[in-house]
Amino acid sequence: MKALEKFSGRTGPLVLVVLDGVAIGKEDEGNAVFLAQTPVLNSLRKNSVYCELQAHGTAVGLPSDKDMGNSEVGHNAIGSGQIYDQGAKLVGEAISSQQMFRGDTWQELRKNCVENDTCMHFIGLLSDGNVHSHIDHLLGMLTKAHEEGVKKARVHCLLDGRDVSETSALKYVEQLENHLQQISASGNDYKIASGGGRMYITMDRYGADWEMVNRGWKVHVLGEGRTFSSATQAIETFRSEDPGVIDQFLPSFVVGDENGQAVGKINDGDSVIFFNFRGDRAIEITQAFTSESFDKFDRVRHPKVKYAGMMQYDGDSKTPELFLVQPPLIRNTLGEFLAKNNFSQFAISETQKYGHVTYFWNGNRLGKFSDALEIYQEIPSDSVPFEQRPWMKAAEITDAVIENIEKHNTKFTRLNYANGDMVGHTGDITATTISVSAVDMCLGRLLKYIEKKQGIAIVLADHGNADEMYEKDSKGNFVHNEITQKLKNKTSHTLNPVPFAIFDPQYNNEYKINDDVQKKGLSNVAATVVNLLGYEAPNEWQPSLIVFE
Numbered sequence: 054m055k056a057l058e059k060f061s062g063r064t065g066p067l068v069l070v071v072l073d074g075v076a077i078g079k080e081d082e083g084n085a086v087f088l089a090q091t092p093v094l095n096s097l098r099k100n101s102v103y104c105e106l107q108a109h110g111t112a113v114g115l116p117s118d119k120d121m122g123n124s125e126v127g128h129n130a131i132g133s134g135q136i137y138d139q140g141a142k143l144v145g146e147a148i149s150s151q152q153m154f155r156g157d158t159w160q161e162l163r164k165n166c167v168e169n170d171t172c173m174h175f176i177g178l179l180s181d182g183n184v185h186s187h188i189d190h191l192l193g194m195l196t197k198a199h200e201e202g203v204k205k206a207r208v209h210c211l212l213d214g215r216d217v218s219e220t221s222a223l224k225y226v227e228q229l230e231n232h233l234q235q236i237s238a239s240g241n242d243y244k245i246a247s248g249g250g251r252m253y254i255t256m257d258r259y260g261a262d263w264e265m266v267n268r269g270w271k272v273h274v275l276g277e278g279r280t281f282s283s284a285t286q287a288i289e290t291f292r293s294e295d296p297g298v299i300d301q302f303l304p305s306f307v308v309g310d311e312n313g314q315a316v317g318k319i320n321d322g323d324s325v326i327f328f329n330f331r332g333d334r335a336i337e338i339t340q341a342f343t344s345e346s347f348d349k350f351d352r353v354r355h356p357k358v359k360y361a362g363m364m365q366y367d368g369d370s371k372t373p374e375l376f377l378v379q380p381p382l383i384r385n386t387l388g389e390f391l392a393k394n395n396f397s398q399f400a401i402s403e404t405q406k407y408g409h410v411t412y413f414w415n416g417n418r419l420g421k422f423s424d425a426l427e428i429y430q431e432i433p434s435d436s437v438p439f440e441q442r443p444w445m446k447a448a449e450i451t452d453a454v455i456e457n458i459e460k461h462n463t464k465f466t467r468l469n470y471a472n473g474d475m476v477g478h479t480g481d482i483t484a485t486t487i488s489v490s491a492v493d494m495c496l497g498r499l500l501k502y503i504e505k506k507q508g509i510a511i512v513l514a515d516h517g518n519a520d521e522m523y524e525k526d527s528k529g530n531f532v533h534n535e536i537t538q539k540l541k542n543k544t545s546h547t548l549n550p551v552p553f554a555i556f557d558p559q560y561n562n563e564y565k566i567n568d569d570v571q572k573k574g575l576s577n578v579a580a581t582v583v584n585l586l587g588y589e590a591p592n593e594w595q596p597s598l599i600v601f602e
């Protein structure tokens with residue numbers, strides 16, 4: 054590692070702060086970042102070395118600039134300093150080129166069903182959000198299964214409303230039902246078997262609430278739960294019983310035949326494909342299917358199936374062993390570079406974002422690079438709806454960062470304040486405004502401490518969310534909810550650029566933003582971190598955002 058000639062860093066710590074889901078959007082009544090009390094962020098935007106960064110689309114390895122950013126691709130880009138083609142793109146290409154279907158895993162699962170006359174199950178998120186999954190991938194696999202002789206298939210659909218409009222589930226269910234009917238018309242037996250809201254069943258992450266996975270297991274595998282004649286009937290019934298419910302929180306359901314028997318339990322000998330490409334919310338259900346020594350809940354029955362993930366969700370532990378598309382092999386990350394060069398590192402967030410600053414940050418690896426040099430800390434998240442406690446664990450995370458630096462004198466810290474994103478996803482603009490104000494207050498306290506320690510802070514976000522809390526049409530006008538006539542809440546991420554600020558109280562014009570970097574994005578941050586530590590960044594990374602005078 055080569056020292057920079059013109060800058061040797063500061064004596065104190067370097068702290069990188071991710072304000073999850075806090076981007077810079079249009080200053081209107083739907084922008085909770087604009088509406089919040091943010092004296093600290095405002096001052097950073099005005100008085101520090103500052104620019105805005107692209108955090109969506111091709112800047113983070115997604116198929117197109119119409120794709121909003123998300124935590125996985127955002128933290129991968131920040132933590133690796135590189136742009137990798139991401140799951141959404143790799144899977145889309147593997148299906149359109151048909152390459153996926155020539156692979157060993159697809160063939161093994163398919164043959165298993167054809168030769169033994171068993172059922173092929175598909176479990177995953179049913180939408181075109183392209184954050185965890187895409188419905189086109191599912192439809193493509195169903196078509197191929199049918200063409201290649203699979204007689205019976207069942208879909209277990211997780212309803213979205215978090216990466217897409219909050220009450221759009223029926224649109225995707227209808228699209229799927231049409232496709233299944235077409236296939237079944239030629240004498241096959243393809244049906245929806247079970248489902249429920251993605252924040253109610255199956256897609257838990259980071260061990261926050263295993264009960265969610267248990268609820269999913271009951272309807273998908275055991276076929277036990279409230280039974281309806283179709284997914285549509287289930288959704289319509291739930292909505293009539295609770296008119297305020299949004300898709301991500303819909304209860305679970307089983308589809309039954311005329312006798313009320315579940316149409317799609319998962320049995321010994323079946324094949325199961327979990328069709329999400331993103332790993333955080335796929336790992337737990339995958340473990341429930343594949344682990345022999347599983348003890349997170351009583352599975353009652355553990356069917357012997359051939360199970361494959363759309364991707365391998367963790368390469369180190371080979372979770373799962375069988376997968377359809379090779380994930381991006383993210384190498385030479387910032388964490389690894391700092392560990393190799395003997396810098397101490399601290400990573401912290403609350404449960405909901407803990408894996409973001411560890412697993413995603415390190416290129417989707419669950420482990421550390423150096424036990425001696427790295428400390429990872431998780432603050433347990435509240436288990437109430439986040440709009441009820443919008444301050445979440447921002448204060449506790451701040452306390453822990455300060456305590457850790459006091460104790461270990463850690464050189465590089467990364468932390469994630471979950472609030473803007475987790476509360477933003479509820480669609481509650483009042484709570485989200487409070488959540489962003491709470492983060493700003495904690496950030497202020499943290500910056501004061503960093504000033505005292507003669508350090509530097511980098512403050513940025515991984516993608517937008519809180520910056521647009523009402524849906525807009527293609528012309529940018531607010532959309533109204535058909536029933537309430539109020540503005541329609543928006544629960545998904547946004548396409549807006551994110552802030553990037555260097556808080557450096559000892560700044561004496563040694564560096565400035567490098568405007569030669571044309572399309573500034575999240576992948577330019579890692580090199581900037583290394584520069585601010587006083588060193589040259591590795592050549593394979595995207596260029597630094599700063600130049601030295």
Ligand SMILES: O=C(O)[C@@H](CO)OP(=O)(O)O
Nearest residue numbers: 123124125184215216474
């Ligand atoms: O909650 C999640 O899984 C996603 C949205 O689908 O959000 P984030 O990328 O911020 O984790």
Ligand SMILES: [Mn+2]
Nearest residue numbers: 073074124515
């Ligand atoms: Mn995020």
Ligand SMILES: [Mn+2]
Nearest residue numbers: 074474478518
């Ligand atoms: Mn999010």
